[in-house]
Amino acid sequence: MSHNNEELERYRREFLGNISHELKTPLFTTQGYVTTLLDSKLDDKALIVRYLERAERGLDRMIAIVTDLEQIARLESGLELRHERFDMAAMAREIAEDAAIEGDKKGIEIRIEGASAMVVADRKTIEQVVWNLLINSIKYGREGGSTRISFSSQGDKTLIEVADDGIGIAPDELPRIFERFYRSDRSRSREMDAIDGSGLGLSIVKHILEAHGEQITVRSRLDEGTTFSFTLPKK
Numbered sequence: 688m689s690h691n692n693e694e695l696e697r698y699r700r701e702f703l704g705n706i707s708h709e710l711k712t713p714l715f716t717t718q719g720y721v722t723t724l725l726d727s728k729l730d731d732k733a734l735i736v737r738y739l740e741r742a743e744r745g746l747d748r749m750i751a752i753v754t755d756l757e758q759i760a761r762l763e764s765g766l767e768l769r770h771e772r773f774d775m776a777a778m779a780r781e782i783a784e785d786a787a788i789e790g791d792k793k794g795i796e797i798r799i800e801g802a803s804a805m806v807v808a809d810r811k812t813i814e815q816v817v818w819n820l821l822i823n824s825i826k827y828g829r830e831g832g833s834t835r836i837s838f839s840s841q842g843d844k845t846l847i848e849v850a851d852d853g854i855g856i857a858p859d860e861l862p863r864i865f866e867r868f869y870r871s872d873r874s875r876s877r878e879m880d881a882i883d884g885s886g887l888g889l890s891i892v893k894h895i896l897e898a899h900g901e902q903i904t905v906r907s908r909l910d911e912g913t914t915f916s917f918t919l920p921k922k
C-alpha cells in the first residue's frame with residue numbers, strides 16, 4: 688500500500704468513527720428522554736412537554752448532521768460547477784432576508800454594505816457558503832450585536848467579507864475550525880447546546896471554495912468578533 692493509500696484509509700476510518708461518535712450523543716439523549724417518558728405515569732403535562740422538547744432537540748441535531756453529510760457526499764462525488772455571472776450583493780440581501788428570523792431572535796442586525804458586486808461563480812454552492820457563514824455569525828454572535836457583509840475590489844477579483852462582533856475564536860482553535868466535526872469547546876458548552884450544529888458547516892464552505900480554486904481565510908479575536916473572507920473572480 689502506498690503512503691497515500693494508507694493515509695486515505697486512516698482518514699476514512701477516522702471519518703466513519705467521527706460520524707458514529709457525533710450521532711451517538713444526540714441518539715442516546717433522545718432515547719433517554721423517550722424511555723423516561725414511557726416509564727413515567729404521564730400525568731404531568733408540563734414534564735411531558737419538556738421531555739418531548741429535549742427529544743426534539745436531539746432529533747434536530749441528528750437531522751443537521753445527516754443533511755450536512757449528504758452535502759459532503761455530493762461534493763465529494765465530483766462537484767459540477769456551473770459558472771455564471773451574478774451580483775453577490777443581491778444574493779447576500781436575499782440570504783439575509785431568510786436569515787433575519789434567526790438574527791431577530793438574538794437582536795442581531797444584518798448589514799449588507801455595497802450596492803452591487805459582480806462575480807462569476809457557481810451560484811448554488813456560493814449561496815450555501817454565504818448562508819453557512821451568515822448563520823454562524825448569528826449562532827456565535829453577541830445578543831444585540833451585528834453582522835456585516837461587505838464587498839471590495841481586489842484587482843480582477845471581488846473580496847467578500849462576513850464580519851461579526853460575537854464570541855470570537857481562540858488562536859489555538861483557529862487552525863482547526865475548518866476540520867470536519869470540529870467544534871470549539873465553547874460551542875459544545877451548555878450555553879450553545881440549544882443550537883443545532885454539526886461541526887461540518889465550515890468544512891463544506893472550504894470544500895466549495897477550493898472547488899472554485901479559491902480559499903477561505905479567517906481572523907478573530909476572543910470576545911471581540913470574527914471575520915471570514917474569500918475572493919471570487921469578477922469575470
Ligand code: ADP
Pocket residue numbers: 823824825826827828851853854855856864865869870871872874883884885886887888889890913
Ligand atoms: P458548527 O457551527 O456546526 O459547530 P462549523 O463547521 O460551522 O460547525 O464551525 C466549526 C466551529 O467554528 C464552531 O463550532 C465554532 O466553534 C467555530 N465558529 C464558526 N464560525 C464562528 C463565528 N462566526 N464566531 C465564532 N466561532 C465560530
